[in-house]
Amino acid sequence: MDFELMLKVYPFFLEAAWITIVLSVLTAILGLICGTLGAFARLSRFAVLRFLGAAYVSVFRGTPALIQLFILYFGGPQIGIQLDAFEAGVIGLGINAGAYMTETIRGAVISIDKGQREAARTLGLSQWQAMYKVILPQAARLMVRPLGVNLNMLIKATALVAAISVVELTYTAQRYIGSTYKPFEMFLLAGILYMIIIYVTGRGVAWLDRKVQIT
Amino acid sequence: MTDGKSFVEIRHAQKSFGKLEVLKDISLSVDRGQIVGIIGSSGSGKSTLLRAINDLDPLTGGEVWLDGVRVNQTLPHRAYEKHINQMRQQVGMVFQHFNLFPHMTARENVSMAPIMLKGISKDEANALAEAQLDHVGMLERIDYYPSQLSGGQKQRVAIARALAMQPKLMLFDEATSALDPELVEEVNQVMRKLAEQHMTMIIVTHEMDFAASVCDRVLFMDQGVVVEEGPPEILFKTPSQPRTREFLRKHLESAK
Numbered sequence: 001m002d003f004e005l006m007l008k009v010y011p012f013f014l015e016a017a018w019i020t021i022v023l024s025v026l027t028a029i030l031g032l033i034c035g036t037l038g039a040f041a042r043l044s045r046f047a048v049l050r051f052l053g054a055a056y057v058s059v060f061r062g063t064p065a066l067i068q069l070f071i072l073y074f075g076g077p078q079i080g081i082q083l084d085a086f087e088a089g090v091i092g093l094g095i096n097a098g099a100y101m102t103e104t105i106r107g108a109v110i111s112i113d114k115g116q117r118e119a120a121r122t123l124g125l126s127q128w129q130a131m132y133k134v135i136l137p138q139a140a141r142l143m144v145r146p147l148g149v150n151l152n153m154l155i156k157a158t159a160l161v162a163a164i165s166v167v168e169l170t171y172t173a174q175r176y177i178g179s180t181y182k183p184f185e186m187f188l189l190a191g192i193l194y195m196i197i198i199y200v201t202g203r204g205v206a207w208l209d210r211k212v213q214i215t
Numbered sequence: 216m217t218d219g220k221s222f223v224e225i226r227h228a229q230k231s232f233g234k235l236e237v238l239k240d241i242s243l244s245v246d247r248g249q250i251v252g253i254i255g256s257s258g259s260g261k262s263t264l265l266r267a268i269n270d271l272d273p274l275t276g277g278e279v280w281l282d283g284v285r286v287n288q289t290l291p292h293r294a295y296e297k298h299i300n301q302m303r304q305q306v307g308m309v310f311q312h313f314n315l316f317p318h319m320t321a322r323e324n325v326s327m328a329p330i331m332l333k334g335i336s337k338d339e340a341n342a343l344a345e346a347q348l349d350h351v352g353m354l355e356r357i358d359y360y361p362s363q364l365s366g367g368q369k370q371r372v373a374i375a376r377a378l379a380m381q382p383k384l385m386l387f388d389e390a391t392s393a394l395d396p397e398l399v400e401e402v403n404q405v406m407r408k409l410a411e412q413h414m415t416m417i418i419v420t421h422e423m424d425f426a427a428s429v430c431d432r433v434l435f436m437d438q439g440v441v442v443e444e445g446p447p448e449i450l451f452k453t454p455s456q457p458r459t460r461e462f463l464r465k466h467l468e469s470a471k
């Protein structure tokens with residue numbers, strides 16, 4: 001194994017890892033927004049919204065994320081959507097992650113004992129007040145761990161945007177293989193950096209989960 | 216009282232869950248300050264009747280009136296929401312399993328609804344929570360979370376939470392059924408205190424002795440109908456209906 005080479009290219013990989021992190025953060029934010037909207041749609045009392053929420057989830061979980069990215073990035077211009085690769089990556093992955101998060105958030109909300117909603121409504125709280133003061137604060141605590149799993153998946157999924165030439169970790173590894181012919185070292189280096197990102201994120205999620213638990 | 220209606224008036228209540236008819240033409244009136252007990256075997260419809268009073272389980276037929284206002288009105292969604300939230304603020308409800316909000320302290324459990332619905336200040340809310348929790352003997356645990364309280368303590372906080380909205384009527388659905396026997400009395404004491412203060416109450420219970428000692432009137436329900444009703448000294452000692460006698464006999468046996 002060529003350690004010397006690994007050390008030499010390491011700074012460039014760090015830069016690429018930074019892109020992966022930014023991509024992950026933006027994707028997670030967009031995913032959370034889409035997931036929250038999706039969950040509210042699925043829990044709505046309006047059948048149309050429930051249908052749209054369910055359709056969103058089944059379409060985006062039912063097709064490969066790579067195909068979704070390709071449609072957006074390569075197919076987009078045909079229907080008037082012009083995005084650069086990074087934008088397409090964030091939007092494509094964010095909407096995809098949102099579909100998974102929809103189910104996570106909805107699952108947490110419906111797992112709250114119905115006696116909680118009843119107690120709140122009995123006091124005279126409206127549906128929204130009951131949701132906002134009683135259900136969501138409890139559901140949010142339950143969501144931390146499963147959303148952490150979504151986050152883990154999402155970080156790994158950012159590797160897919162290498163296929164639309166976003167210069168993140170995986171793409172960078174591929175590019176250096178082209179000039180060094182050392183795929184083992186280059187992919188290993190990328191893998192180690194992914195692992196560090198995911199490990200730190202996982203610890204963060206575990207910390208947050210502990211912090212929000214009710215005494 | 217408006218057009219001859221009692222304080223609480225249920226007329227021809229009918230309720231079905233799908234094909235299952237749970238309430239069959241029940242009528243009931245309760246005067247201000249009266250305490251009515253409801254007894255009956257499991258599945259007879261006691262909870263359903265109680266929950267119909269604040270429209271938690273809406274009736275499929277019949278009327279519920281509270282203080283001259285029809286509770287179960289048919290209105291467009293938003294108008295109904297506004298109306299029912301108004302009505303529910305006047306009716307306190309206590310559940311078998313307490314249903315305290317686990318993410319809030321006793322203080323927050325009690326003061327949350329008044330803050331949200333009556334727009335009271337933080338200081339007023341604190342004073343209110345302290346007064347209500349003192350009333351149920353829970354002042355020293357005011358900043359505890361429900362998970363740090365015993366069942367009896369939880370139920371007393373739940374009663375304080377309901378009382379903080381200053382309801383005209385209190386509904387109790389087996390408030391002591393989930394408690395260890397040694398914790399029942401502390402909750403019963405709080406209910407007795409409310410009785411002394413002439414709170415109007417409808418109490419679903421399996422505790423005949425308690426019902427006999429606090430209720431002005433007791434209803435025996437079976438299979439969705441009120442089989443018999445009367446003052447406790449008559450209903451418990453000399454019931455006229457065979458079904459009532461049978462129920463009381465079985466109950467006495469199982470209590471042994």
Ligand SMILES: Nc1ncnc2c1ncn2[C@@H]1O[C@H](COP(=O)(O)OP(=O)(O)OP(=O)(O)O)[C@@H](O)[C@H]1O
Pocket residue numbers: 232235237255256257258259260261262263264
């Ligand atoms: N949401 C519901 N959906 C379907 N059936 C229901 C529902 N709620 C109650 N029932 C049924 O209605 C009947 C009466 O229930 P209810 O809870 O009013 O009885 P209860 O007298 O309170 O009994 P218990 O003493 O066990 O609390 C039961 O047969 C019950 O299974």
Ligand SMILES: [Mg+2]
Pocket residue numbers: 261262263388389
């Ligand atoms: Mg019941």
